[in-house]
Amino acid sequence: MTQGGTTQPMEPSTAAPTSSGEPLVVVQDLVKYYPIFSGLFKRHIGDVRAVDGVSFVINKGEVFGLVGESGCGKSTLGRTLLRLLPQTSGSATISGEDIFAKRGKDLKQLRRRMQIIFQDPVGSLNPRMPVSDIIGEGLLAQADGTNQWKNRKTRDERVGEYLEVVGLRRDYARRYPHEFSGGQRQRIGIARALALSPDFVVCDEPVSALDVSIQSQILNLLLDLRREFGLTYLFIAHNLSVVQYISDRVGVMYLGKIAEMAPVERLYADPRHPYTVALLSAIPDADPRRRKRRLVLKGDVPSPANPPSGCRFHTRCWLRTQLGDPEICSTEEPALRDLGGEQFTACHFAERINPELIKVAAAGQSLVDTSDASDDAEPVSAAAPSA
């Protein structure tokens, strides 16, 4: 820890919001558009603005949670950071090194430091490769004078080690992905990511596709590995309860932008963005006798190809309705501003949120039993269950 608990004053969207700790990954104004082409001549007619100006810092050894509905740009953000997708604009550094400037050999070298774990345990493992190749391939690709990875024996030895690290047997190396259960496959994916000894790992919804009974095992494994190897995670989820369990700090994303960012306890105790409030109201309660009213957001998620003017959330915002539709919400985009205590929000009226108002907003809506244990659904009815 190099700094105290205080945060630096910042200019919204020109500097990454800071927080205490030693920064590992610094992302500034990251933008990733997917161009839309149409017609015979493939004319460029617009863009899907999947990530539209995102800034944050991830500190060494920390788990930074990233939540938001499917389609809000979480995977795009993670993959752009890892140079799996070309960025549109903005910058990102890891330990001060410019991620987007690397080419050729340097890029390959950089890849050792940043890895990814995927959501889909089936799609993330090549069905025609034995586990030894799946995990060992990165070693082969990264073989050079500083290691012995050109040598098959050395590679296999290391593959075996990492299989054990993720709780699998060494002799599974010769098997094929279809011979494993979902949880085991996810472990193989984790071993592949860790075999290169990275510092930073993007976990893109690593438990969303797993049985509930397996989810906590994988989450605990990830936490154990973080401790053992001193890893830093960008942990993506569409579900706040998973993020609460694993994260130190959380960013809430909506339509390609960060709506709110805060240390995990703070975000859950005192959310300062109406979207966060809605997401939180959908978390199932551990106590089945306690029912609470769920703040169901109205309408569909707008298209990221044509986001709403002003505040992107204004078409669905309950707070705006409660406040009598102030004009500024649809005309002026709220910057991500510092509320103190490492909490940032992009809402003009963040200070007006209070329990009374939330109750009133939820009162108009039907009583939903949020204690359903099998509820992995997203808080907002319009969203698809997975990304």
Next chain:
Amino acid sequence: MTTEHRAPGGGTIEDIVAVPDNEVALESLSQWQLARRRFRKHRLALIGLFIFGFMVFLAVFGPLIVPFNPMFLPGAIKAGGDQPSLAHLFGTDANGRDVFAMTINGARISVAVGLFSMIIAGVAGVTVGAVAGYFGGWVDNVLMRVVDVLFAIPFLFIILVSSRFFGKGDVLSLVLIFGLLSWPLIARLVRASFLSLREADFVDAARAVGVGDRRIAFRHILPNALGPVIVAMTLLMASNIVLESFVSFLNFGISETQISWGNALANAQGALSFGDWWWAFFPGMAIALTVIAVNFVGDGLRDALDPRSRE
């Protein structure tokens, strides 16, 4: 999600027991050994391979074992050719030519046309499709427009025109024409698979660890795209054997001075209506058997190359 967020018991690994341990015996086998094992368990594919192997044998050695001269016309006893008998197992045609010898000797050209046109189509189609699908963008655009143009040209037209230019009955030109006209089909198929597979998570995972383009294309994408391509190639070979008989039937295929199953059938055009079935039956059966055999082999290959298919 679990209602209990703070799950007890850090990282237990109960889910590991899901895999039984009785598969350990297989583990020392290489991928190719495994594929061969799976193929050998595929009964129809083995039968297909046996029949096709026999046809290839006939194609290579048939003319040596049962010599046949298409220009030797001894004449038949009956006007419509002689029925099958001990002297002529498959009967004779109107000119007294032995249908048995014709069928055996026809294998060479028919199998060659099918096999080599398939190889040409396969190599060209896989290469073009893979390049287009992997790189996308303008490369893809250019290559696919070429494919579109080739698709738009009617097959028969090319054959009719080229038989004028290159002389009718040239086996090599038939192989080239069939091959060059059928690769676009394979190219489209391969391209579509590449386009979707290059978005696969396992491809991103490989990229993330620093694997290069070439290895990604050959080790990750191609093996996963190959199944449908193998089936398409065997179908293509079968259809090109049939097509050869078809163009021969129209008298634009192999010349009368040579023999193929196709032109044997073509010669039988008129005979069938007089009830002289054997002229057409035996060469026709040879074609049908080969086509079916090749398709079985294709199915077997596809399954054998897929580690997910059961032992």
